[in-house]
Amino acid sequence: MDSTYFGVFPAFILLILWAVFIVRYRKDPRRLSNAILLFPLVLGSISLSINLLTSLVPGLGLVLVLVFLLAPLIYLVFAGALIHNGVVMWRREGPRMSNLLSLVAGLAVLGLPVLAFAILSINTWWAYAFAFVLFMSSSLAACLFSMLLLYAWVQAKFPSKGQGAAVVVLGARTIQGKVTPLLRGRLDRGISLYETASEPKPLLVPSGGQGGDEVEPEGVSMARYLQEQGIPEAQIMVEDQAKDTLQNLTFSDALVRQQKVEGRLWVVTSDYHALRAGFASRQLGLDARAFGGKTAAYYRPSAFLRECVAIVRDHKLVVGLLALPFAAVVIGALVLLLNYDQVR
Incomplete structure (x- = not known):
């Protein structure tokens, strides 16, 4: 089969899904399901664009590798920005918990990898299992936050009056x-x-x-x-x-x-x-x-994190359904770890 098929077919599927999203958005942008559809659409479009550009632009692959290598630095900068915002919120708005969500999130972003490595050092099957559950839970939270942030930006840029x-x-x-x-x-x-x-x-x-x-x-x-x-x-x-x-x-x-x-x-x-x-x-x-x-710009991070928590609270069923694939991976990994420990 021609290799171009593997580029054209995904692009065709993405175009259809983008059309579906646009129709749904124009009909009613207030659906959480729109946000759920948009997130993988954007990720898929970015992935397809990168594959296309790397085949057309010599040397771009090396640039992408360098960006990937800088990911830990970007991660640290992101965590630092959250912590800085939390400190600013504390000073300007007071030490109420609702004002400290960005500080808590920044500390979690920094602390979770350290905690995971500390757990893995125990070198038992349950330690590996706990670290994996921690990783998948963090991944789910990151996906939910990114999904809602992206959709909030889309609604702000393309209002439906x-x-x-x-x-x-x-x-x-x-x-x-x-x-x-x-x-x-x-x-x-x-x-x-x-x-x-x-x-x-x-x-x-x-x-x-x-x-x-x-x-x-x-x-x-x-x-x-x-x-x-x-x-x-x-x-x-x-x-x-x-x-x-x-x-x-x-x-x-x-x-x-x-x-x-x-x-x-x-x-x-x-x-x-x-x-x-x-x-x-x-x-x-x-x-x-x-x-x-x-x-005010300094107020937004903690405030939006608070809104994300409230949206999850208000849509427990939908969020629970989104969590099912993550839960399935966790259960599968736990079964493998347990069987491996028993064999060993």
Whole structure:
């Protein structure tokens, strides 16, 4: 069989799968299954491109080998960046666990290989088994994180709008009735969507109840900021009861639909939270799309790691199915190790 067949056939399959992904994404980008499909598609496309380029560009194979040899250095730089971000978060936001996820992740990235080598030095079958389970668990976590990060980037770069009935801005903590920089990023993105929308202009719905340390509901503080930026009061509909994201979405949708307005909700939150907000709106059966407002760069790593944990929590069944191939490999390896130990 012609060797070119082994390049053309995978490319043909990839093109079909890319077409399937694009159709599914345009229909509804809020599906976790889209993220699951996209991840191997990107890996497959990169692999196919590398194979093609190495056959066309002399010396490229050597460059790729050098990059592969630098992988440990890249690994250390990645771990160091996470640890540095964790320290910055500690200093700026306080030592709450939710702010230290990047620090914990960086220490884990550095510590797990050391732990694995220490376990392997015991030189027993159960030590090898434990080290392999550790490796496969880490691989699953890395795949999940990479998959969600990639899909969050795709959603941010290729938003799906449609006709907007209302721009719903999800609330966040206010200080003495003033919006924080994080909340201002959400509101400014909401204003941008409102101003670029076609006529008739969508409603603007600042959504958020009153926390124990707040002087008024977040929705009220947000509405004041919107008016200060020149948004007509008649276009603002305050939602001031919600305590979490699900209530933000549910209560805001109810307010908007009472006005008999046609179109979908444009849900605006922080960029790191947009992916989960979109998933949540789909689970609630709402016609909505999520958009991310600008967030300080130092805040994103820990915040997105927190979102990944929450997405896994909210989609236990799907994540469990994704873990099955990893579990099958682990079980197979354990059986081989046990049989080898018995024979020895």
